[in-house]
Amino acid sequence: MSDHENDYQVEIRPSDMDETTFPESVVIIPIMNSPIFPGMIAPIILTEDKFTPELDEQLLKTGYIALNLVKSDLKDESGQFVPEEELDLESREISSKDIYKVGVLCKVVKKLKLPDGSVNILVHGIKRYRASNISQEAPLILTKIDVFEDILETDEELDAYTRSVINQVKKLSEINPYFNEEMKLAMLNPPSPGALADLVAFAISLDIPEAQDFLETLVVKKRFAKLLVYLKREKDVADIQKKISDEVNDKVNKYQREYFLREQLKVIRSELGMDEDEKSRDLKRMREQIEEANLPEDTVKSINEELDRLEVIPDSSPEYNVARTYINWMLDLPWDKSTDDKVDMPMAAKILEKDHYGLEKAKERILEFLAVRKLKPGYDGTILCLSGPPGVGKTSLGRSVAEALGRKFYRFSLGGMRDEAEIKGHRRTYVGAMPGRIIQALKRVEVNNPVIMLDEIDKLGQSFQGDPASALLEVLDPEQNSTFIDNYLDIPFDLSKVLFIATANYLGDIPEPLLDRMEVIELSGYTIEEKVSIATKWVIPKQLKKHGLVKSDFSLSASVLKKLISDYAREPGVRIMEQYVAKLCRKAALLKVNAKRKAKKFSPSPADLEKLVGSARYQSDVAQKAVKPGVVTGLAWTSFGGEILFIETLPLSGKGGFKLTGQLGDVMHESANLAYSYVKKILQDEIEAELSKKPKKRTKKDADEEMPEDYLSEHEVHLHLPAGATPKDGPSAGITMALALYSLATNKKIRPQLAMTGELSLTGKVLPVGGIKEKVLAAKRAGIKEVIIPKDCEKDLKEVPDRHRKGLKFYPVEHFDEVLKIAFKKKR
Missing domain, CATH: 3.40.50.300 (P-loop containing nucleotide triphosphate hydrolases)
Incomplete structure (x- = not known):
């Protein structure tokens, strides 16, 4: 295998030798890149020593060699194509199957052996030829030859092709380094149109299939047509390369120019005694801040390390801003700055x-x-x-x-x-x-x-x-x-x-x-009285100022505020109340703006509230709901403060069933089942006690008629906690659910305005619960008058201010028997 060096001088001469002087067979030299076309003189480097002795013998005999391109789509022994990335032409043994049949017949002008063992042969391309019959494969490939002549039709079309190619070459010559002065001179005086086409094709980069196709094209017109396509492609690629190169050069020139200007500016500033550049000023400022600030030793060490790194980082680097930002954060933090406490x-x-x-x-x-x-x-x-x-x-x-x-x-x-x-x-x-x-x-x-x-x-x-x-x-x-x-x-x-x-x-x-x-x-919630005071002292003046009103434009009486709080803003905080006061202020502002004459003072009565702010969100006397057997008022704690909790029961047809609803948690489920079992046991004990008081001598008929009913065994009971969409859990409704079941079973009403809280044990003990303060406030807001609490929670009442307890009567209890006595106003 061989390669020709494009850096060598390439000449073009007329191939005017007579066909009869060609030898019958020649040696084929496989080449791996663009061929040497007829009429050209170029060097060939033979890099394999095994070619040398046999080649010398053939050169002495004929004086000719043939150059044929190696196929780019070679196959392996199994007939499969070898991928280009896996192809190793240097180590592969090239045979006649691996080369194209059409090549160039060349006369050897000079042969020179180089010091490294390779052979440099100067050849002159004579004619296109075809290897007609391979007579030997090794050590050299010998073949008989059929020589071709160019098919030339001289007419106006050929002249047009020739001129078009020359014009394209002139445009390309400014960019392509192969179009040197000698090449241009050769194109101006070509021996023939075919030789001109071959010379231009040699100067541009063609891949192996394209070069072989051009070599096999004998009609000169067709050769020119293909050449124009190749030249157009080469021009487009050259334009893109030039554009990229210009852009890169512009950027490099810009950076170089800026660098030189900066260096000149540094020198000028230094000569004039002016300040340093921005980076130097930053570094100087940071070092001064470190000296002035009383920073911890670890902090100073960390900042100095970053400063040393910052000095060697170019200010155009992204790392520069990262390090600079870190140092600024460190210097801006108040390591030793503090305010003096002035506690009066x-x-x-x-x-x-x-x-x-x-x-x-x-x-x-x-x-x-x-x-x-x-x-x-x-x-x-x-x-x-x-x-x-x-x-x-x-x-x-x-x-x-x-x-x-x-x-x-x-x-x-x-x-x-x-x-x-x-x-x-x-x-x-x-x-x-x-x-x-x-x-x-x-x-x-x-x-x-x-x-x-x-x-x-x-x-x-x-x-x-x-x-x-x-x-x-x-x-x-x-x-x-x-x-x-x-x-x-x-x-x-x-x-x-x-x-x-x-x-x-x-x-x-x-x-x-x-x-x-x-x-x-x-922090617990506020009572109605506290909310009235808060509204008077803070909320109303704040909202008047916010809505552009003065005291003469707006006033709310204590009765209106109480109704507003109890019916619309019963939450523990004052935020909802403030929203309603703001809503009333907007009504007053609208009234003032629309008044043709001087508007009257906006001072609504309690009856006007529904028209102004809508229907009441709460019922004023919620404690009056427990008006029938089986309904009891309990007290619950939530994250928004205390609330009252109604427990309702209902008898159903069936025997001994117990149904729970109201989105109850696991603990409340257990409390309900415990309350059901305990009340069932109480009722059974009461039946036995009643039977023991009856005379023993009775007829069977009398015994059947007077046998008291075991209510919970004979009826299915449904217990429900309203607000079914709200999850509920905890043990503090134990005595409340037990009292509701007992009230339903005995058909006795609970005394009105009574609420309770407490955990029930299976033996009837009333266990302590939390949130007493919040529950007391909820009872106060709801109009409750009496509250049953566990005996152990009596100490928690001390945390409830006297004004919150005012108007409430508390019953500390230890056992459920006491709850029954209080709830029904009688002893068992």
Whole structure:
């Protein structure tokens, strides 16, 4: 196999030798790239030593060789095509089957042996030929030859083809390096049109199939037609290459120009004594900040490492901005900046009273906390958690604490947070990494001892991105937060000076390890009287200002407020009440704007409320619902405060069945079944006691007529808790469900305006329950007059302010027998 070097000079000469001088057989040299066309002189390099002795003998005998292209689609021994990427022409033994039959007959002009063992042969292409009969395969391929002549038809069409090719070559010569001056000169004086076509084809890049097809085209016109297609393609490729090259050069030139200008600017600034460039100014500013700030040793070390790295990074690199942003974060954090606590106890008490009505226990605990801070400013270790229903003032209470301490206040909500990185930050390896919300808060307030409120801590979520509640453990643990490590900063930051105040609606949704790190202050709801005071002092003045009204435009009497609260806004908080007051303010504003003369003062009566704000959401005297046997009023606790709970029972045809509805939880299901079994046992005991009082000597007829009925054994009972769409659970309705079943079985009505709460045991004991304060408030709002509670919960009544207990009578009980005595106003 051989290759010819295109870098060698290629000449074109007329192939005017007589056909009779050609030898009968010649040696075929397989070549692997573009062929040498007739009329051209070019060097051939033979790289295989085994060709040399036999080739010398043939050259001495004939003086000719034949050049044939190797096929690009070679087959293996099984006849399958060999993929091009697996083809190794250097090691493959080429046979006559692997080459094309049509090639170029060449005369050997000169033969030169090179130092590396290869042979350089200078050949002159004479004619196209075909290998007609292969006479030898090894060590050289010998063949008999049939020589071809060009088929030339001289006419105007051939002239047009010739001129078109020359014009295309002129355009291409500016780009293609093969079209040098000697090539151009040869094209201007070609021996024949066929020779011109061959020369141009040699100069452009043709793959093996195209080159072989061109070689086998004997008609010169057809050769020119194919050549024009190849030239057009070559021109398009050359244009694209030039466009790409120009774009690259423009970019390189732009960058070089900017670089030189920057370097010149540095020199000019240096000569004039002006400031450094922007990067140098940034580095200088950062180093000055480090010296001025009293930073921890680890922080200084980390910042200096980044600064050293920043100096060697080009400011055009993306890494430059990443490192610069990190250093700015480190320098902007308040490592040693803090506000002085100015604890004035009388002023603190005044602030709490000014902003909040009631909430005595919470205020007292906060004042205790402030007193400790006054005695020992460095006191650490208290994380407060304000728990209570919505709208009772948890968030505003935290703001008041910050005001009383003279500290900056920052609040962010944890509701729905599902990503651990929101708390502990992202690692700097991520694109767009940033610190967590805690570090961001400290940067915004610019001090290291603010009051940070973590709102809705009971509504944290979990996902595949981590557990934020677990990440908060380090933040809220007084033993750990002095060395809190944010993933972005990657060095400890002291959070022990921060006062964290969390808020929650329901403590049961807070993970136990997190709840264990906080001191809980429970905020209960407001009574009607408290809401009236809150509306008068805060809500109405605030809404008047918000709606552009003055006191002379609007007023609500105490009776209207009470009806508004009891019929429309019975929730524990004041948020719904505020919405209704705002609705009335909008009515007053509309009345004032539409009045042709001076509008009258907007002062609705209780009877006007339904027309102004719609139908009542609650019935005023809900305690009057228990008017028939089997219906009892209970008290329940929810995350939104206390509520009254009606338990209804109904007898059905059938024997001994018990059905429960009302979306009850597992614990309440167990309480209901326990109550059913206990009441059934009571009724059976009463029947036995009644029978024991009868005279023993009776006829069978008299005994059948006087036999008392076992009600629960003879009837199926359905027990239901209204508001079936609301899930309910817990043991505190045990005595309420038992009393409802007993009332139904004995057909006795419960005394009106009586409510109760308490867990029932299988032996009839009344066990303590929680949420007494919220349940008492719910009873007060609902117009209840008497409340039955477990004896062990009597101590919890001390937490209920006197004004909340006013008007209520409490019955502490230890056994269900006492409940029956109180409910039916008689002894058993």
